[in-house]
Amino acid sequence: MSLVIDIIDETEGLKAEAFQLVEALLKLTAEKEGAAQDSEVSVTFTDNERIREINREYRQKDEPTDVISFALEEMDGEEIEISGADDLPRVLGDIVISVPRAKEQAEEYGHTFERELGFLAVHGLLHLLGYDHMTEEEEKEMFQRQKEILDEFGLQR
Template sequence: MIEFEDLQSFIQVDEKLNHTVEKVIQFALEKERVQLETETSLLYVDNKEIKSINYETRNIDKETDVLSFPMINYPDGKVFKEVYDENSFYPEDFNEGRLVLGEIVLSLEKAFSQSEEFSHSFEREVCYLCIHSLLHLLGYDHMVEVDKVIMRKREEEILNEFNIVR
């Protein structure tokens, strides 16, 4: 389950966008072998708000495109599909029977400008950023080059299989 909240006025969010995002996230969860029901929050914001959140949480005083707030702690270098099964969790990891993965905060304003910069659709950019963030919620990271290569490859595999291309 994805809980959407729209706190921005830069882009008119319609049900089509939310439906596409929900489908691509569900597809990615299946590809990552997440077999439990999950819960993720997706918060749409503008550049000003994401800059503020970025400063508050990471002490970085600039806008970014997406932030991820995972609720699960992973062993170093491991991702969900490598370490977890239904017996790995505690009752507090769940909300109404759904495993709480965390929160995605996405600047639609930044996604729009990046879609123009990279010459692909706004929908493609939003889906890419959601998959990027979801992979963070599942333990992927890109702070070191070897992990970055793995994460970027996985992002593209999922998007291509879902038929969201550049």
Template sequence: MAEQIDIIDETGRLEERHLTLVHELLSTAYEVKGIDPDSEVSVTFTGNEEIRELNRDYRGLDKATDVLSFALNDGEEENVHFEEAEEIPDLLGDIIISVDRAREQAEEYGHTFERELGFLAVHGFLHLIGYDHQNEAEEKEMFSLQEEILKQHDLKK
């Protein structure tokens, strides 16, 4: 079964090729990390104001950011099992990306918008599956994995 990746462009400013790229990158991330293809992830593209509100409400930071990840089973010791579990996908969580910040950062870092969009999608996905960058070792591991996935799609620095 193919990965369950739901992509929503609330801005209406992304081209189909951008949405396809993000889907393909996340499919690669599923494969590289051996994630159950029945697992579901949602990616929503929004603007700076909307992501600022989410950042304020959920993280206490009243400013726009580039990407937010909301893991649905974060911190759970075990999954909840239902009698008809085979019909209920494992919900990894939601990734919210600011298209505005992605464009700003692509220009700031001197690479393509596609590279930045891909980086943010993969970064958000890795957070959903437990990666973090709170210290140098974690950051090196996470960013190395991101680069490995991005390179498979010719999105090099």
């Protein structure tokens, strides 16, 4: 299983190890979830102000958040069908992570920045793969799956 990952660091402050961690975790998650061969995902690391703008524009919440996912194949809960796309890779969508928020939350939760960054990346990809946490049952399922993947990777809390 291969996952094509495009990483953009708008903060210009992350080290190569952070990219490698996120890439490895996303590949593990895609493998565990049975994502289509050669699926693609984009990950953007940004600051609180930029993620606040995105949150305000797309979710009508005027506050910074930790992670936002944009699934390409969904629109208002319905999948978009693209004719003649059988040989094209499946583009899952975009994940946007606030680096300052990840650092704040790592400190708040008493674990490493790497663990928080990994959690947010896995959380974002699971959203792109159809998981949600709108109900208590969905939240329990999604957070259990995140924990299993992070534990297997060695990023326990």
